[in-house]
Structure formats: structure tokens, C-alpha cells
Amino acid sequence: MTASGADLAVIEGLMRAVEDFPKPGIRFWDLTTVLADAEGLAATTRLLSAAAPRAEVDVVVGIEARGFLLGAAVAQALGLGIVPVRKEGKLPAVAASRSYDLEYGSATLELPTGVLTPGTRALLVDDVLATGGTAAAACELVEGCGAHVAALAVVLELPALAGRERLGRRPLHALLAR
Ligand SMILES: O=P(O)(O)OC[C@H]1O[C@H](OP(=O)(O)OP(=O)(O)O)[C@H](O)[C@@H]1O
Ligand SMILES: Nc1ncnc2[nH]cnc12
Numbered sequence: 001m002t003a004s005g006a007d008l009a010v011i012e013g014l015m016r017a018v019e020d021f022p023k024p025g026i027r028f029w030d031l032t033t034v035l036a037d038a039e040g041l042a043a044t045t046r047l048l049s050a051a052a053p054r055a056e057v058d059v060v061v062g063i064e065a066r067g068f069l070l071g072a073a074v075a076q077a078l079g080l081g082i083v084p085v086r087k088e089g090k091l092p093a094v095a096a097s098r099s100y101d102l103e104y105g106s107a108t109l110e111l112p113t114g115v116l117t118p119g120t121r122a123l124l125v126d127d128v129l130a131t132g133g134t135a136a137a138a139c140e141l142v143e144g145c146g147a148h149v150a151a152l153a154v155v156l157e158l159p160a161l162a163g164r165e166r167l168g169r170r171p172l173h174a175l176l177a178r
Contacts, residue, residue, distance in 0.1 A: 004046075004047060004050070006043075007043035007044075007046055007047050008043075008047065008175060008176065010037075010039050010040055010043040011034055011040060011043055011044055011047075011155065011175065011176065012176065014033050014034040014037050014040045015029060015030065015031055015033060015034050015155075015156070015176075016029075016030050016033055017029055017030070017178075018030050022104055023104050026103060026104050029127075029128055029156050029158075029178060031044075031066065031127050031128075031155060031156070034155075035069055035070075041073060044070065044073070044155060044175075045070075045073040045074055045076075045077050046077070047175050048070060048073075048074045048125060048153045048155070048173075048175070049074050049077040049078055050173075051123065051151050051153035051171075051173035052074075052078060052123040052150060052151055052153070056121060056150055057078065057080065057121050057122070057123045057150045057151075058080065058120050058121045058122070059075075059080055059081050059082070059083055059115075059116070059120055059121075059122050059123070060072075060074050060075040060078065060080050060081070060082045060083070060122070060123050060124075060125055061082070061083045061084075061085055061116075061122045061123070061124045061125070061138065061142060062075075062082050062083070062084055062085070062125050062126075063085050063109070063124065063125070063126040063134060063135070063138050064084065064085060064086045064087050064090075064109070065087075066126065066127040066128075067085075067124075067125050067126035067127065068082075068084060070125050070126070070127060070155070071084075071125035071126075074123070074125050074153070078123075080123075083111075083112065083115045083116060083122070084112070085109050085110070085111055085124075085138045085141060085142075086109065086110050086112075087107060087108065087109065087110070088107070088108035088109070088110055089110075090110070091110050091111075091112050093112055093113040093114070094110045094111070094112065094113065095110075095111045095112060095113040095114075095116075095141075095144075095145055096110070096111050096141050096144050096145065097109065097110045097111075097141075098137035098138075098140050098141050099137070100133035100134060100136065100137040101131065101133045102130060102131055102133045102134055103130040103131050103158075103161060107134070109134070109137045109138055109141060110141075111141040111142070111144075111145065116142060116145050116146075116147040117145075117146070117147070118145070118146030118147065119146065119147070119148065120146075120147040120148065121147070121148050121150040122142050122147050122148065122149055122150060123150055123151055123152075123153060124138055124139065124142065124149060124151070124152040124153070125152075125153050125154070126138075126152070126153075126154050127154060127155050127156065128154060128155065128156045128157075128158065129152075129154045129156070129157045129158065129163040129164070129172070129174060130158045130161045130163055131161045131162070131163050131166070132161070132162070132163025132164065132165065132166030132167060133163075133166065135152055135154075135163065135166065135167060136166040136167060139152070139167065139170055149170045150171070151170070151171040151172070151173055152167065152170060152171070152172050152173070153173045153174075154172070154173070154174050154175070155174075155175050155176060156174065156175070156176050156177070156178060157172070157174035157176070157177045157178075158177070158178060159177050
């Protein structure tokens with residue numbers, strides 16, 4: 001088995017599905033058991049970081065809330081800083097907002113002022129890509145201030161929900177699909 005194959009096996013062995021959360025009919029993929037495990041966090045960080053050769057990315061953007069945990073680990077591994085894209089009402093200084101729908105509701109994301117400048121190359125990090133509403137909104141916020149989405153890295157893609165199609169030509173790196 002390759003090193004990355006071994007890392008994937010660690011992640012697959014630790015993640016779990018929870019039925020009917022947060023609503024009936026939703027199979028929720030829970031990565032808390034991956035992140036709570038030292039090997040699980042290390043394997044996830046290695047594989048997500050591989051989505052971005054250092055020379056092609058200037059900053060990591062983490063999407064609230066699970067993308068904060070993963071994004072900070074990836075930023076540290078790549079020697080970069082991290083910018084949080086937050087849910088509505090959490091940031092003291094907001095550059096722009098975007099509302100969107102996701103698998104089990106709707107929400108608004110906000111980008112802080114003064115942290116992304118035109119031309120900055122960003123690696124966006126989150127745990128799950130489902131409908132792609134969250135990721136598309138985050139990409140639009142980043143691009144709205146002139147920065148560039150170098151890639152989006154997620155642990156898990158749910159292909160049945162076609163989130164990849166919402167991203168257009170932006171590069172997506174998904175470690176696993178379910
Ligand atoms: O592709 P989508 O259909 O948009 O769904 C994916 C998003 O849903 C989850 O976040 P959630 O909004 O539940 O927020 P949380 O991380 O704050 O719990 C997940 O962490 C992604 O950000
Ligand atoms: N089924 C799911 N599991 C985990 N996170 C999600 N975000 C949106 N849909 C999800």
C-alpha cells in the first residue's frame with residue numbers, strides 16, 4: 001500500500017455515518033472521530049496539504065466550523081496563515097456576505113475585511129462537499145475581493161448531491177467519496 005493509501009485507510013477506518021441527523025433522511029458523515037485521533041488528524045492533514053504545493057498557494061481559507069479545524073492544521077503544515085470564512089454575525093468587520101442553501105437548510109457566510117488582497121492564491125478547506133452551496137459561496141466571497149481560488153480541498157465528497165458541478169472549473173481535491 002502507498003503512503004497516501006495507508007493514510008486514506010486510517011481516515012476510512014475512523015469516520016462514521018450517523019443516520020437522521022440533523023433531520024430525518026439525512027445520513028450525516030461525522031469526522032470528529034477522525035480528528036480526535038492523532039493518526040487520523042495527521043493522515044488527514046497530510047493528504048489535504050498535498051492538494052497545494054507550497055509555491056502555488058499564499059493562504060488557507062477555512063470554512064466554518066469544521067473547516068477551521070482542518071484548515072488550521074493544513075495551514076500549519078504548509079507554513080501559511082489561515083483566513084476564516086464565518087457564519088453570519090460572528091465577524092466584527094465584514095468585507096462581503098453570501099447566502100446559500102445546503103443539504104439540510106440555508107445559511108450565510110461572511111469574509112473578514114483586510115485579509116485577502118487582489119491576486120492572493122487561496123486554498124479553501126472544509127470537511128464535506130455535499131450540494132456545494134457552502135463551497136460555492138466561499139469561493140465567490142474569495143473571488144469577490146480579487147483573490148484566486150487555487151483549489152478546494154475536502155475530506156469527503158457526496159457525489160450524489162453534485163456539489164462538484166457548482167464549483168465550475170475550480171480544482172477540487174476530495175480525499176474520499178460516499
Ligand atoms: O455542500 P453543502 O451542501 O453546502 O454542505 C457542506 C457543508 O455542510 C457542513 O457544514 P454546516 O453548514 O453543517 O456547518 P458547521 O460546519 O458549522 O456544522 C459541512 O461542514 C460543509 O461546510
Ligand atoms: N451528509 C452530510 N454529512 C456531513 N456534513 C454534511 N454537510 C452537508 N451534508 C452533510
